[in-house]
Amino acid sequence: xxxxxxxxxxxxxxxxxxxxxxxxxxxxxxxxxxxxxxxxxxxxxxxxxxxxxxxxxxxxxxxxxxxxxxxxxxxxxxxxxxxxxxxxxxxxxxxxxxxxxxxxxxxxxxxxxxxxxxxxxxxxxxxxxxxxxxxxxxxxxxxxxxxxxxxxxxxxxxxxxxxxxxxxxxxxxxxxxxxxxxxxxxxxxxxxxxxxxxxxxxxxxxxxxxxxxxxxxxxxxxxxxxxxxxxxxxxxxxxxxxxxxxxxxxxxxxxxxxxxxxxxxxxxxxxxxxxxxxxxxxxxxxxxxxxxxxxxxxxxxxxxxxxxxxxxxxxxxxxxxxxxxxxxxxxxxxxxxxxxxxxxxxxxxxxxxxxxxxxxxxxxxxxxxxxxxxxxxxxxxxxxxxxxxxxxxxxxxxxxxxxxxxxxxxxxxxxxxxxxxxxxxxxxxxxx
Amino acid sequence: xxxxxxxxxxxxxxxxxxxxxxxxxxxxxxxxxxxxxxxxxxxxxxxxxxxxxxxxxxxxxxxxxxxxxxxxxxxxxxxxxxxxxxxxxxxxxxxxxxxxxxxxxxxxxxxxxxxxxxxxxxxxxxxxxxxxxxxxxxxxxxxxxxxxxxxxxxxxxxxxxxxxxxxxxxxxxxxxxxxxxxxxxxxxxxxxxxxxxxxxxxxxxxxxxxxxxxxxxxxxxxxxxxxxxxxxxxxxxxxxxxxxxxxxxxxxxxxxxxxxxxxxxxxxxxxxxxxxxxxxxxxxxxxxxxxxxxxxxxxxxxxxxxxxxxxxxxxxxxxxxxxxxxxxxxxxxxxxxxxxxxxxxxxxxxxxxxxxxxxxxxxxxxxxxxxxxxxxxxxxxxxxxxxxxxxxxxxxxxxxxxxxxxxxxxxxxxxxxxxxxxxxxxxxxxxxxx
Numbered sequence: 001x002x003x004x005x006x007x008x009x010x011x012x013x014x015x016x017x018x019x020x021x022x023x024x025x026x027x028x029x030x031x032x033x034x035x036x037x038x039x040x041x042x043x044x045x046x047x048x049x050x051x052x053x054x055x056x057x058x059x060x061x062x063x064x065x066x067x068x069x070x071x072x073x074x075x076x077x078x079x080x081x082x083x084x085x086x087x088x089x090x091x092x093x094x095x096x097x098x099x100x101x102x103x104x105x106x107x108x109x110x111x112x113x114x115x116x117x118x119x120x121x122x123x124x125x126x127x128x129x130x131x132x133x134x135x136x137x138x139x140x141x142x143x144x145x146x147x148x149x150x151x152x153x154x155x156x157x158x159x160x161x162x163x164x165x166x167x168x169x170x171x172x173x174x175x176x177x178x179x180x181x182x183x184x185x186x187x188x189x190x191x192x193x194x195x196x197x198x199x200x201x202x203x204x205x206x207x208x209x210x211x212x213x214x215x216x217x218x219x220x221x222x223x224x225x226x227x228x229x230x231x232x233x234x235x236x237x238x239x240x241x242x243x244x245x246x247x248x249x250x251x252x253x254x255x256x257x258x259x260x261x262x263x264x265x266x267x268x269x270x271x272x273x274x275x276x277x278x279x280x281x282x283x284x285x286x287x288x289x290x291x292x293x294x295x296x297x298x299x300x301x302x303x304x305x306x307x308x309x310x311x312x313x314x315x316x317x318x319x320x321x322x323x324x325x326x327x328x329x330x331x332x333x334x335x336x337x338x339x340x341x342x343x344x345x346x347x348x349x350x351x352x353x354x355x356x357x358x359x360x361x362x363x364x365x366x367x368x369x370x371x372x373x374x375x376x377x378x379x380x381x382x383x384x385x386x387x388x389x390x391x392x393x394x395x396x397x398x399x400x401x402x403x404x405x406x407x408x409x410x411x412x413x414x415x416x417x418x419x420x421x422x423x424x425x426x427x428x429x430x431x432x
Numbered sequence: 433x434x435x436x437x438x439x440x441x442x443x444x445x446x447x448x449x450x451x452x453x454x455x456x457x458x459x460x461x462x463x464x465x466x467x468x469x470x471x472x473x474x475x476x477x478x479x480x481x482x483x484x485x486x487x488x489x490x491x492x493x494x495x496x497x498x499x500x501x502x503x504x505x506x507x508x509x510x511x512x513x514x515x516x517x518x519x520x521x522x523x524x525x526x527x528x529x530x531x532x533x534x535x536x537x538x539x540x541x542x543x544x545x546x547x548x549x550x551x552x553x554x555x556x557x558x559x560x561x562x563x564x565x566x567x568x569x570x571x572x573x574x575x576x577x578x579x580x581x582x583x584x585x586x587x588x589x590x591x592x593x594x595x596x597x598x599x600x601x602x603x604x605x606x607x608x609x610x611x612x613x614x615x616x617x618x619x620x621x622x623x624x625x626x627x628x629x630x631x632x633x634x635x636x637x638x639x640x641x642x643x644x645x646x647x648x649x650x651x652x653x654x655x656x657x658x659x660x661x662x663x664x665x666x667x668x669x670x671x672x673x674x675x676x677x678x679x680x681x682x683x684x685x686x687x688x689x690x691x692x693x694x695x696x697x698x699x700x701x702x703x704x705x706x707x708x709x710x711x712x713x714x715x716x717x718x719x720x721x722x723x724x725x726x727x728x729x730x731x732x733x734x735x736x737x738x739x740x741x742x743x744x745x746x747x748x749x750x751x752x753x754x755x756x757x758x759x760x761x762x763x764x765x766x767x768x769x770x771x772x773x774x775x776x777x778x779x780x781x782x783x784x785x786x787x788x789x790x791x792x793x794x795x796x797x798x799x800x801x802x803x804x805x806x807x808x809x810x811x812x813x814x815x816x817x818x819x820x821x822x823x824x825x826x827x828x829x830x831x832x833x834x835x836x837x838x839x840x841x842x843x844x845x846x847x848x849x850x851x852x853x854x855x856x857x858x859x860x861x862x863x864x865x866x
């Protein structure tokens with residue numbers, strides 16, 4: 001564990017893996033900075049169900065606009081970007097990831113770390129579970145006047161992936177996406193290279209799943225919601241299929257196993273979290289108040305043993321792995337199988353399964369003000385999960401990167417009340 | 433005997449409750465929070481201790497064989513003397529602060545008229561001191577700021593137009609002066625107050641020196657015997673209380689437990705406080721099983737009513753009476769407090785009656801709360817309405833009707849002590865720690 005002194009001189013505790021994760025992401029921004037000099041094409045695409053290997057095989061670099069907005073939020077510069085987008089005419093009700101990204105583009109496409117993000121050579125619109133993605137790239141396309149390839153990813157309306165759905169997507173990848181990339185980069189599609197990359201993907205995926213599953217230990221050595229943000233960084237941010245990702249996940253897995261063997265809890269904002277409550281979280285983070293929010297959990301001894309949010313990009317825990325023998329087909333499955341593309345019943349099933357498998361004390365639903373596609377139905381989910389598990393759920397509301405919608409007093413009352421309620425429940429159980 | 437105390441540091445009012453080992457309420461204190469959280473705690477706590485002292489004094493006098501001959505009405509007379517002398521001192525201080533305030537430059541040019549109006553206003557306030565004190569001796573849910581504000585505003589409205597002053601000037605003078613007044617602790621100790629009362633009784637020949645001496649001895653003994661074993665804090669300002677973390681409880685849990693203690697059959701509690709509305713489900717032990725509260729906006733909370741009252745230049749405590757004269761309910765939005773106020777003014781300009789508008793706004797507010805109740809799990813058994821807004825009779829009636837309309841023939845509970853429900857819950861949690 002390492003201590004970092006922030007500007008306010010407050011000590012922030014971090015795991016070694018967190019430091020490593022940051023190094024990898026720094027490398028990513030360095031690559032982006034030199035992309036044009038290195039004659040590498042830049043592809044903007046979205047995180048959920050992304051096809052990183054099929055971008056990297058052409059030596060192109062992916063850029064994920066949501067991640068740019070997330071990082072702007074964590075660095076607390078998103079409010080300014082949103083204001084710029086609103087001044088340009090985007091309504092207050094528009095997704096704040098979109099507005100934050102648009103604000104960055106309007107400021108010479110300056111990224112959250114202060115490094116200029118190269119303009120896109122192509123927009124790969126992998127439309128996965130979010131209607132806004134389409135409008136988002138419509139706006140970005142107009143700003144850069146660049147080509148767009150749209151991957152229409154069938155929604156899992158019936159909670160399953162059929163052969164027809166897979167074929168539909170594979171056909172799009174083979175006949176629309178790959179030819180465009182070959183033309184754009186001047187390189188032929190190299191399936192053998194993709195197979196090699198996919199083998200590396202599987203290794204990283206195995207290790208990541210082992211990390212998430214370690215939450216079954218008591219105390220849990222991981223925090224799958226707040227800490228989970230660090231765990232998913234490399235795999236969802238363009239490093240899947242690389243040796244760097246494999247090395248990171250091997251390291252993370254070892255670190256987690258070591259913590260589990262020593263019966264240590266995860267590292268929270270100010271050191272080890274002493275587990276008092278095991279919580280499952282459905283919903284996203286208030287990135288602008290990421291550490292403040294985590295601190296509220298930390299102070300109460302609440303460890304998030306599972307979170308749906310860290311499965312938005314891709315979902316491996318029920319057995320899915322990329323298949324080196326059928327890389328394109330498995331890429332299609334990956335696109336459709338991420339959390340963002342699941343229907344409400346699947347999301348309820350997922351939370352229920354987490355609660356039961358990980359022996360959780362409660363669950364929390366975090367609703368996002370500016371995200372209708374993710375937040376719609378969450379109250380119904382809460383009621384259904386309460387009914388199925390007999391556990392009380394908590395409901396909190398805020399926004400992802402717009403601090404105007406984060407009321408710390410309100411969130412604090414809800415969280416404290418909820419944890420105290422769980423405490424009373426435990427107390428009554430002990431008494432009986 | 434050991435006691436437990438709960439302190440509810442709310443956004444509008446601060447409350448303190450003391451319970452005995454039988455979980456009976458033996459002391460209550462209430463004050464306004466708006467000026468200063470920590471002073472508010474001190475005032476509420478002191479008030480609750482005074483209340484406990486007084487009730488113990490009453491019991492001791494009743495049980496004393498030596499005072500057998502004189503005790504009929506004696507305690508009430510002593511309590512009145514104490515409360516009355518506290519009250520007139522507070523009024524005198526407030527009056528002095530008002531007169532000091534008008535010395536500020538912004539009131540130059542109209543100072544003479546302001547002095548005249550204030551003189552008239554305080555004559556009226558002074559004249560009502562006796563009845564006010566008799567009233568608050570038994571109704572502990574009313575406090576100084578609101579009681580005086582009601583007379584002040586009413587008198588100002590009656591006379592200000594005859595002078596070269598505006599209504600707003602006089603409101604601002606009151607606001608500035610009352611803040612100073614509220615930042616002071618009680619200007620008279622209990623023993624000083626009782627001594628004044630004893631002197632009055634001696635002068636009236638209602639008791640002799642020996643009997644007065646016995647009472648003073650009882651007083652001193654009681655004060656030493658009161659030991660608060662445990663304290664728990666709650667409310668929006670709870671983090672400011674100098675208590676360890678485990679003695680700080682969320683107001684949701686405290687309101688649930690406190691309301692359940694007052695009404696053991698209740699399973700749903702609606703608490704409308706200054707800046708939030710909470711729908712709470714409790715089990716047979718009073719433990720919270722589910723809750724929901726208003727999100728990012730305070731529309732539909734107590735402050736909503738405060739804002740409306742301000743817009744109409746009436747006291748928040750007078751809204752219920754205004755609403756009782758309504759003849760119809762008009763559809764008004766309740767999504768935003770400020771917009772609702774604007775809508776109200778626009779409808780007033782169009783000729784709607786203010787009585788109808790007040791009732792309509794209360795309806796709009798109640799409907800928001802009904803949505804929270806539904807989201808928290810609905811109403812299955814007795815429904816308890818608590819928090820400061822439960823003092824508004826018109827809101828009580830609206831909720832009674834709405835709950836029956838949505839959930840059938842459900843018994844509704846409102847306690848005169850409902851404003852203390854959170855502090856009571858905190859005291860019950862404190863008791864558990866002993």
